[in-house]
Amino acid sequence: MASSDDSSLKAVQVKLVLLGEAAVGKSSLVLRFVQNDFNENTSPTIGAAFLTQKCRLENRVVKFEIWDTAGQERVRLDRYPDPFHSLAPMYYRNAQAAVVVYDITKASSLEKAKAWVKELQRQASPNIVIALVGNKLDLVNDDAASSAVPAPPVDAADDEDEVKSTDGEDDEDTADEAGSSKPRPAAAASTSDSLRQVYTAEAEAYAKESNLLFYEASAKTGQNVGDLFTEIAKTIPIDTIAPKPVPAGRRSGAANAAQTDGNVNLGEGSQAKKGGCC
Amino acid sequence: MSLPLHLRSYKEKSKDELARDYFNIPNQDAFAPVAAGEKPVLQKVRNRLDAGGLQGMDINAVLSVEGKEEVYAGRLSLLPPFLCFNSVDRRSCRFTLPLFTIRRVERLNSRAGVFALSLATWHGMRIILQLTSLLPTAEHFSILLRDALKAQLAPMKQLKPFLPSFYSEFLIAGPSTQHNVDKHDSLLLGSEIGEKLQQHLDGEGDLRGPGSEGKGEYQRGLGETFGFPGDARKMRERSKMKLWREYFIVHGRNLTLIRYPPFQRLLQVGLPSRLRGELWEVMSGSVYLRFAYPDTYKQLLSANEGRSSQSTDEIEKDLNRSLPEYKAYQSDIGLAKLRRVLVAYSFRNPELGYCQALNIVVAGLLIYMSEEQAFWLLEVLCDRILPGYYSPSMEGTLLDQRVFESLVQRCLPMIKDHFTSVDVQLSVASLPWFLSLYINSMPLIFAFRIVDCVLAMGVKVLFQIGLAVLKINGEALLEVTDDGMFINLMRTYFSTIGDSAHPNHPDPRVRAITNFQELLVVAFREFNVITDETIQGERKRLRAIISDEIEKFSKRAAVRNLKSAGRFDKETVGVIYDHYFTAVCSDDANAGGLSGDYKHGDQFDQPRILVDVNGRVETRIDLRTFRSFLAGIATWAREETVTSNAFIQRTDKRVAEHELIDRLFYSWDSQGLGTLALQDVVVGLDRVMKAGLMESIEWFFNLHDKNKDGYLTKDEVIQLSESLLFIFRNEPGDIYLAAVSKFILNAYEFGDATAPPVSGETEVLSPAIDGQEGSASHVRERSDSVARPHNLPYLNLATFRMVVLADELLENFFDTDLSASFQLDRGADEDYHQAQAKTEGLLGGLMNLVVTDTNKNRFNRLTDTFGAALGKHVEWRKPSLTRSRQTEAAPTEIGQRESLLTPAQQQQIEQRQRSTSSVSQTSVTSAKSTLTTDGKSLAEVESRYREESEMVRQAQEAVMHRPKFAVDAIGDSDDEEEEEGREGDGDGDDAVMDEVEAFLKAHGADDEGLKGEQKKVANDLLTAEPIR
């Protein structure tokens, strides 16, 4: 990755957070993106995991710093306001991009995803690019799968003002309730031959009205995973990418000598080689 | 939605509870006999600590065991139904002996004149205990012991059928030993078990390497079928097993296991796979629960068969995400076991339900334990070892993460400072360490060795390991600049934990030291300063902050999640929430019980947490709690007595009771559940507080129109008048009384004119929702004898309105006074816990002792008496309505000012007043001295114990040789193969013990117990005759 070509394109860091109900496949999507790999049997994420991956576009290199968070509300560390830090929960504090994942074979997971979107629009930074992703596309029939068309890219910078209109009456805290709401009778009836519970059209319509990028994808087959992250990288307005906020005293001391290179970071070399998309 | 109520009811553990925790005695009243016909309790019940009324006692003692050289001085504790011992250094020697394992107790005839008891366990192990306190104390102790033993006859009978569930029994019964203790066993136990086990034996069956199915009836884990993790030869399973067998023969096994120094050594080299499950349940004490509740697990499963809940859904999602690398969890057998244990526990503890990470922990346990064993260990983990770690608010986890941070600050300040400067939070990496006991963080074989130590020595091990990990990686950690680097660094370290710590060292023995061995050494040597007390102290210090954070969060969540806030703004809803929460936590509400279709989840003393059929947990309040809630809001729903005597003026508040309040409760109960959720009271308050004149008249009318036909009956007119009188009861003067009597007259007059014609039939009463109200009107029916039947439609809303508007005072009342009588202006008690902690800190421990509620009451009574004597005692009832308050400025002024203060402030003021009063001081001291009437003998015992332990300590110090730890001593050989080959002749054992020695040295020198004269006495006693 660190070839001579790259050195002219300085990597811009983008903090990206994955959110969504437990077991929808957040960690699997990250694994696919970062290591182009899939594992049937993972472990639930406790707290959060952190990985990095670069994504090369024509005119720039985006380095994603990915926070893969826990799905079960109670094992998320960031639920409580931290008196020593800012009020916004730390995983998506300063995040420039968020991938909100649901499982297309589980209707309730979309409800949870919607709650996350609301929460992000209320609490996260105003320029955040949000992508809604229906995962496990491989589990539904072929025709349903082929109908999954990526949503037209939305210029988040232009529309951002409309995004933040909700008052956020209910949000992340509805997690406990989300499971019970609205069973989806239509889904089961019309696609009795498949496991699909969330229609592409329905989720897409919601994504459009909320100004989200939208994909259906499969971590298992890798379908649309690369496109998803590339699209996010493209959508992030280059001028809004502020340098990573530097806490006081951060750059002091010899510890940061290695950092000046900008390309040297832990574990990055091996991960980047196997990169899925870029 | 449920509120974190338990944070308010949290109490620091008492000395007795701490002692029980230390000795791993279950929190439950595990051995209380279940009354005939009583249904077995499947859900957890907290705080049944009394051991059937039996008294416990502590005494100084010297312990020796037949066949052992070492003799230890220590403290013997009778904690019925257990007898526990702990050596003076709290490290070398200890036991927790269930009394039902003791077959015989004799007092020995000693030449030295000491009071000595000889205990024989069911398998004939003899324990000699010299009670070294004064003779009467020793005698008292032995009487209590006798009583406690007597109560254990029933469990004694259950012991025999229980024993075959232990692998150690199977192991001991094996033939490959020169010590022939089997004779003993057969003698004391009846030959059955011994014979049975003999039949199962084939050669070295018990010592066979793992992987092949073992015989015997013992409880076993998945490892017996699917193979245990790790290479049995490399882990020297056979040598370890042999050493354990020898250990058991002398020191007792399973329920009778005594921990002598070799125990610690054997523990720290890793328990042998086959024995691991049993030792886990023995060390943690979960075995006592398995013994006491033999049917609970099965019953839980059968009683909840086919039920699904939010927890079962969550469990289902995680089943194939639980140690998937282990073979058993790729098969249905393993997954089914895992499912059953997690589901059973979710129904036993519905408030906790299921928390991710438990799947990992239980998957780990099930490799070594049967389902039932794992189930009980899970309970002990969630209850005692890791309290609050997995609960919905996870307060225990949050607390311990904060404790960990603070310990890092203390022990490794450079790392903590660096992390602060680069804004990296420790918990991003350390959270899973604590939550899944490192099981998912490092290769299984190493993680389970940490679990071994946690279950043997408690939660401090998690901290010690965590600190050691940070210390070992210290240099690299100082290079970390963000969370990601930190996480990756930790991941890399753990993935190489089996590698050599010094790969380039010329000495092969040093090369053989693994990162893991180094980790244990650092953890237990350098961080042995982290003790149970350290953790307790830090938790105590930080708990208030965590609790307030959680409560604030819950409040925001609760307020935000309301479907409707009515006409209130968010802030006001927050105040309503505060009142609601305070009521739920109040003493007034505590005695309340709930009925209905709900199951009680009464763990944590929360009768107000309801678990619905879907396993969803919700906080609702019952009538009793509602009264207390309303008393905090509506002035007329409480009795406020203002008392002034010569010293202070105080306001006593009491919850009022009246049918009116009950009516409000039932009318707000929109779902007819007999309980109210926060949403219900918000909607209810909206209706009454935001009402204008006409609305107020209407809801008040409807409140008394029981059958909702739009008419009040004559009875109901009377009831309505009573409600008015109740509200007006404390208003000065008689204008209100006059208004109400005028109202009644007018109502009857207009009623007679406008009432619908009486039809012949009597109206059928609509089925009463609450029996109370129904019966109340029956009573009235009998006592009242107006011509017109009083249960017929009589007065409609329009007429009622007319009657009300005819009176100016009533008009004003409904126009403003009624809605204004609900007041939400009280300051929010955020930071409740910190305020509590602060009063404790500021006023010091003594003041805190004094200011109990009883003392407060006593003090109040005392000052009242003085006041009366001085003729300064004045008492009056505070009026409820604002209008009259203004006219009665003098007495209310103070009250109003008082109400501006938060309760904590008020308390402080009261306390300050009290401390300056000399009267209170004397009253307190006199109270104290009466409390300690029998304190003298106790004090004597105490000081004697101090003296003695100091002597013993000095003696030990003198003889103790503390070699400096040498890293080179770790690791025995660079050639495992050769080792295994020679194992038969005992060299292999030595090899294990080499490793063992290294750890022991790391841990501090071996304590060989007492020397000289005392030891001689102990030895003599082994041959002493029992006293007739």
Ligand SMILES: Nc1nc2c(ncn2[C@@H]2O[C@H](COP(=O)(O)OP(=O)(O)OP(=O)(O)O)[C@@H](O)[C@H]2O)c(=O)[nH]1
């Ligand atoms: N068929 C299929 N299965 C998938 C796909 N993605 C994930 N899974 C499976 O779904 C399960 C959950 O995946 P994870 O990636 O662990 O889910 P998660 O969202 O990270 O879960 P939490 O960490 O608990 O929040 C695993 O068993 C995966 O194998 C997919 O695209 N197709």
Ligand SMILES: [Mg+2]
């Ligand atoms: Mg995950």
